[in-house]
Amino acid sequence: MSEDQLSKQIIGAAIEVHRVLGGPELLESVYEEARLHELQLRGIETERQVGIPVVYKGIRLANQLFVDLMVADRVIVEVKATEQHNTVFEAQLLTYLRLTNKRLGLVINFGFPLLKQGIHRVVNDL
Numbered sequence: 001m002s003e004d005q006l007s008k009q010i011i012g013a014a015i016e017v018h019r020v021l022g023g024p025e026l027l028e029s030v031y032e033e034a035r036l037h038e039l040q041l042r043g044i045e046t047e048r049q050v051g052i053p054v055v056y057k058g059i060r061l062a063n064q065l066f067v068d069l070m071v072a073d074r075v076i077v078e079v080k081a082t083e084q085h086n087t088v089f090e091a092q093l094l095t096y097l098r099l100t101n102k103r104l105g106l107v108i109n110f111g112f113p114l115l116k117q118g119i120h121r122v123v124n125d126l
Contacts (some may be wrong), residue, residue, distance in 0.1 A: 080109040097124035
């Protein structure tokens with residue numbers, strides 16, 4: 001499945017979670033866990049809180065970063081639940097994409113009454 005096909009499935013799963021849980025006002029961790037379950041129900045391999053190493057000048061640092069969801073080992077999803085969008089979310093995701101050599105990521109912010117307002121696509125050489 002291509003990154004574009006995966007992104008359609010990921011967005012569809014997010015819409016379903018948003019609809020079933022009744023919209024905004026829950027914790028990010030609730031949306032994250034529900035999305036994991038919804039994607040798995042759709043037969044899409046998904047991992048939650050995946051650690052990614054950080055290498056600085058050839059040395060692997062003791063601290064690692066964690067991505068909210070790694071979908072089919074191809075698309076990174078950052079889950080947010082805030083009332084306002086902040087461009088730092090995309091910058092953070094782009095850093096994750098570069099560190100993992102992935103090409104596509106989605107920031108999905110469940111804090112909006114209409115989920116489509118909270119979906120932002122981030123690409124790394126796609």
